[in-house]
Amino acid sequence: MMTMKRHTRRRRGPLAVVTLLLTALALVLGTAPGSSAESGWWVPDARPAPDSRIDVSGEPFKGTGPDGEVRGFVDAHNHIMSNEAFGGRLICGKAFSEKGIADALKDCPEHYPDGSLAVFDFITKGGDGRHDPDGWPTFKDWPAHDSLTHQQNYYAWIERAWRGGQRVLVNDLVTNGVICSVYFFKDRSCDEMTSIRLQARKTYEMQEYIDGVYGGPGKGFFRIVTDSAQARQVIEQGKLAVVLGVETSEPFGCKQVLDIPKCGKDDIDRGLDELHELGVRSMFLCHKFDNALCGVRFDSGTQGTAINVGQFISTGTFWKTEKCTGPQRDNPIGLAAAPGAEKELPPGVKVPSYAPDAQCNTRGLTDLGEYALRGMMKRKMMLEIDHMSVKAAGRAFDILEAESYPGVISSHSWMDLDWTERVYRLGGFVAQYMHGSEHFSAEAERTDALREKYGVGYGYGSDMNGVGGWPGPRGADTPDPVRYPFRSADGGSVLDRQTTGERTWDINTDGAAHYGLIPDWLEDVRIVGGQGVVDDLFKGAESYLGTWGASERHRAGVNLAAGAAASASSTEWSLFTSYAPGRAVDGKADTRWASAWSDGQWLRIDLGAPSLVARVTLEWERAHAKAYRVEVSSDGTNWRPVWSTTAGDGGLDTARFDGTTARHVRIQGLERGTGWGYSLYEVGVYSS
Ligand SMILES: [Ca+2]
The missing domain is CATH 3.20.20.140 (Metal-dependent hydrolases)
Known part of the structure; x- marks a missing residue:
């Protein structure tokens, strides 16, 4: 280094040489890595000494990409x-x-x-x-x-x-x-x-x-x-x-x-x-x-057993498993021993064993x-x-x-x-x-x-x-x-x-x-x-x-079905409560419509005026539909299907489709998921 400097000093002077060298380095590497000479908004001026090095050079990118998107x-x-x-x-x-x-x-x-x-x-x-x-x-x-x-x-x-x-x-x-x-x-x-x-x-x-x-x-x-x-x-x-x-x-x-x-x-x-x-x-x-x-979602292996013990100590209950209802699985708990944790259990209490085909948390x-x-x-x-x-x-x-x-x-x-x-x-x-x-x-x-x-x-x-x-x-x-x-x-x-x-x-x-x-x-x-x-x-x-x-x-959508007039192909009779169609649009989570026990039953909702309809939500009781269609109509006579499934598993379903104008919405059952009829706690109808 010294030799080079002396050799070139005659022509350019030391600063010019250093600048030249840094320029050459910059072409290869951007700037010299770890260079303490770097300055800019991204270099702190009051870092305590001693402290860690960063070993990065170059200005961090700013601004946005061509479409105004942030990057990183x-x-x-x-x-x-x-x-x-x-x-x-x-x-x-x-x-x-x-x-x-x-x-x-x-x-x-x-x-x-x-x-x-x-x-x-x-x-x-x-x-x-x-x-x-x-x-x-x-x-x-x-x-x-x-x-x-x-x-x-x-x-x-x-x-x-x-x-x-x-x-x-x-x-x-x-x-x-x-x-x-x-x-x-x-x-x-x-x-x-x-x-x-x-x-x-x-x-x-x-x-x-x-x-x-x-x-x-x-x-x-x-x-x-x-x-x-x-x-x-x-x-x-x-x-x-x-x-x-x-x-x-x-x-x-x-x-x-x-x-x-x-x-x-x-x-x-x-x-x-x-x-x-x-x-x-x-x-x-x-x-x-x-x-x-x-x-x-369970942990597996030794860690799983230790956490299961921790849960027992904290809550008085171990994990419980059942067969999964869909293709998704929780992690297998396994039966690995965790002696360090298990000795924390009260006398006589043991970590349960789990059936290998029951891999979902209850x-x-x-x-x-x-x-x-x-x-x-x-x-x-x-x-x-x-x-x-x-x-x-x-x-x-x-x-x-x-x-x-x-x-x-x-x-x-x-x-x-x-x-x-x-x-x-x-x-x-x-x-x-x-x-x-x-x-x-x-x-x-x-x-x-x-x-x-x-x-x-x-x-x-x-x-x-x-x-x-x-x-x-x-x-x-x-x-x-x-x-x-x-x-x-x-x-x-x-x-x-x-x-x-x-x-x-x-x-x-x-x-x-x-x-x-x-x-x-x-x-x-x-x-x-x-x-x-x-x-x-x-x-x-x-x-x-x-x-x-x-x-x-996000804004919660307005439920067009709230309090709307509802009718149905049938209503299950009960001495103790009402399963009338209106119960599916009354906004109450514990009241429901229930149909007679056959496949072709339907529930109909009159929105009162033509409205843009793009999403229908259905909260099923255990008596759910396996196959059903969502249909819409302007006149209550001619129906157009907008969504259907043949794989309904109950719970909360959302039918989403291209927005269309309609006054009436019908849930048309095709095949029941149980031996009972169809039963819905709540149906919601939304414009988006
Ligand atoms: Ca209800």
Whole structure:
């Protein structure tokens, strides 16, 4: 270097040479990776020293694409603050600290000196839990792709993911009161709502902290947003839109004990109002344990048994299974032993065994769960449908379809993937769990045609700090490794291996150890799965905000059938109650029309005037139709079929068809689903 300088100094002088060299480098790499000389709005001017490196150069992309759409990646499922959850000692290390990186990235006290008391590490990782507890500056044993107990979301690592092209991050506030209460290391209460409030507050504090690093209020890249328009502005400025979500087992105190709910509608209303006030716009209604709102999708293996034991301890009931009624399945519970958990059971109580052909949770969406879902819709919040049992998710889909509400998100592959199209048809968004690049690419390929059909982008759910495990290394000897430095997907930035303190991570040999390696993982996905997968992911931000915006704009339709005149081919007689046709349009969920017991019966509704009709909803009693037609008429004499099915399974059906003008609507039965007649609690007729 010195030689070159001397050699050329004669002609140009040192500054010119340096400029020339940088220009040459810029042509090759954009700008020099890790260059501290870089300046611009995206480079913080008050980063504390010492701190982590970012090892990215180049200005983050701003503005919109040619059609005005925002661009960038979406992580629909992350847990920045779970170190504050579960009693505060399960996930060790903090996402930021006013005292600096050495304070943020240190282990839990009981992990020192050698991890032999790192009980949760031992449970989740196996072995004896022993590890080098030191984080900063050596990071010998953590963070790591297979360490489930150490902080992965340090703010500078999130900063690197943003610099690599991520523009939406959903921070799901998470906890579980039972895990908290059975884990003996804790420094706070196990109340779930208390923890959710704390994590929300900490996320706002993190925004302030990053603003400080970037020179003042509003200047940082990390922007908490509470509506989709705000998110668009943030992304157009080139920054990261952070959405607050909730993933907890007993939201609003809605646990159930021996199948008795411990919350009421007032608790749900109050809880939803409070969460909305905190900025939460996306949430789960159940998680891991059956609660008063819904049954869960089971876990499998040892973890499944341990969670089933946890549910028993918490609620007095184990999971219960039945045969599935459709093609969807909950995860198999299996019969794996979990001795550590099972010894917590009272004497004489054993984990039940489960018939292999009964793979669905008997618990679905309860009346309170339905109330909570409708409350979320009223507040324009998005339902994260993962973790619901097939029965609960099926009913939730039925309701969302009947109301034409698009706010549904599968954020980390925890629903039956057979339902992917159902999410897209509603206008919802799908993010796949952050699997290794091979698995991720294969699943992306499987659903590619659907995204093409519905014109949507794709997301990933990193679940960092979520005790799930992350992509391991593909190995130093893989023939197609990630080659450093590499370009970001948008082309404007260059990323080199990321260094914090004395440790440098390489996706090829370390796997996805922390959040800063998300761009490296995306590059790995590009190499393994092709540019098409990355392109779909890059369209994620627009699709996610499309779902959110459509949810905000949703207006409950006017039910044209409410209180309308109704007639029927027949009415079942009862000494005790009336099953008259008008009972199907009286707005009451517990009254119904019932027909005579034969196939050809019908129910007719007179809307009173010609109206645009495009959607009919039908809430069946157990006596449902297997095959039936929805017909419309202007004069009540000539009928036109607009929709039909031969595969009715009862529950809540939505018939959707091209809008047409009609005064009369008829439900024409063709074949009964049971030995009884047809019976409908409520029929709704809508214009859109
Ligand atoms: Ca009714």
